[in-house]
Amino acid sequence: MSIALKNVAKTYPDGTKALQPTDLEFRAGEIVSLLGPSGCGKTTLLRLIAGLERPDAGSSIHFDTDDVTRLPVEHRRVGMVFQSYALFPNMSVLANISYGLKMQKLPAAEIRARADEVIKMCQLEPYANRSIDALSGGQRQRVALARAFAPRPRILLLDEPLSALDAALRDKLRDELAALLRRFKITAIFVTHDQDEALAIADRVAVMRNGRVMQIGTPEDLYHNPRVPFVAEFVGHAVELCGTVEDGKLNTPGGRLALPRTDADYQVYVRADDVKLSQDGSLRGTVESVTFLGTHYRVGVSGVVQGLLYANHTGTTPPKPGDTVRMEIAPEALLLLPRERHAA
């Protein structure tokens, strides 16, 4: 089921513009993540698609050719996984999963068969008759997903499905969730503030800020070709290199850096992965912090940008805090982005 949003906006009664007028298309069967910091409008957008919020006048939402703009949530046939999972505490696991099927007034035998099928898919067989209180966080998440998916919804919506779990479990369940969503073969939209989660699960990611979609694209596309500084900062934690441009080079407080082109006014960003420590690098700074991260050291260097410029160093002997180091950045690794208007 494809989804088309045209001119969809949401203003709350107190005047807050949670979502600016937005046009978006989701293709049938793709998994899209809405990524952004809290308060960026991603959850509002998800709730508008679900039908849990009413959009402003002039908005239109279509599922394929079906206009659902005015359809209340109970008639939209969407599956939703809530951040807190919102499992019904008065029902067993099986009853939770069967609830949507019961609402469709299917015969009892078919409800049972379809619930069993989903329970098997989500590997919940041993827990079917348990009460919700007797489940772990990861099991609850799977029950929430199974409950949303059992009635065969047209689309699946997930609101921060992993944020209620502790960090160790989150990484494991992230891959599990991605695999399950692919097996479901359903159009899925999920909201997250965690870029790793978005990049790992989604086919496409929409980065949002202040009620606007800043950029939408594949994870690779967003990472390698951010179109605005915010996307570069939010996806992959790029930092800005400030300085004056002179003869095709950037003069930073730490030294001169070759630029790939100098045709227009832009901001220069770089990621820690692309900053290399090297004896004959053109930038110089003082090591402030060294953190061992298993596969590499994260070295924080002062004197080049405001604050610390981080370099990921893969050698076995890291520099020590206080050392003066030289660094180089390949010109093609620099991200040149149009200067951000500070109106928004």
Place this chain on the structure above:
Amino acid sequence: MRLTFAKTLQLAVTLLACAFLFIPTMQSVLAGLTANYFRGISSGLTLKWVAQVWDLYADSIFLSIWLAIACLACTLVIGIPAAYGLARNPGRVSRILEEFISLPLAVPGLALALALLQLYGSMKGFRTSWTFILVGHVLYTLPFMVRSVLAVLSAMDLKTLEDAAASLGASPWRRFADIVVPNAMPGILAGALTVVTLSIGEFNLTWMLHTPYLKTLPVGLADSYASMRLEIASAYTLIFFVIIIPMLVAMQWASQRAQRIK
């Protein structure tokens, strides 16, 4: 097992408190079974007084039970949706409304009854019917039901649970029946227990509202204390116990069971 001083003291206080409540109760019950109270137990035990009370006041007993059931039904029908409305729309207006329906607790029952008489006293059919007393009981017990259900509903994320049910295709009515009521059950049962107990024991208000043909259990009790021999009044107390204690135990048991199942 050795008893420490503190333990001994605790036990002594507990036993004393029990005796303080239990001895007068037993004395009263015995008085109802004694042939002649002034001559004491030696005059022999009899069920004569109990039978007399039954002859004189059986109607009061049935009226009280009937009133308690009707009162419970009314507070359930009004109280659960009211608590639901307050829980779904938290805010200042809800706070004020909640305080407002709790007013009958602070206002003396006599004042409440007087107001009812002033307002409806001239409506003869209503004034002399049992529903007049029922109105008083509902006014008085409703806040207990509302508060008890509201406390349970406020403690859970009702809005998200309802959103979840709606996303699965449940209509507003189904959400209320499948999600709200079952999850509010501990509060509903606790409220029901309070309402029934209060309705059966209510005297203040009922005494003002009753007519000679409509006496509830406590009003009849007052009547027998004032106009009958002490043995009959005591036998009345005995009957009151025999009726109310099994009811309370049964309701307590039911509510504990229901909470365990949840």
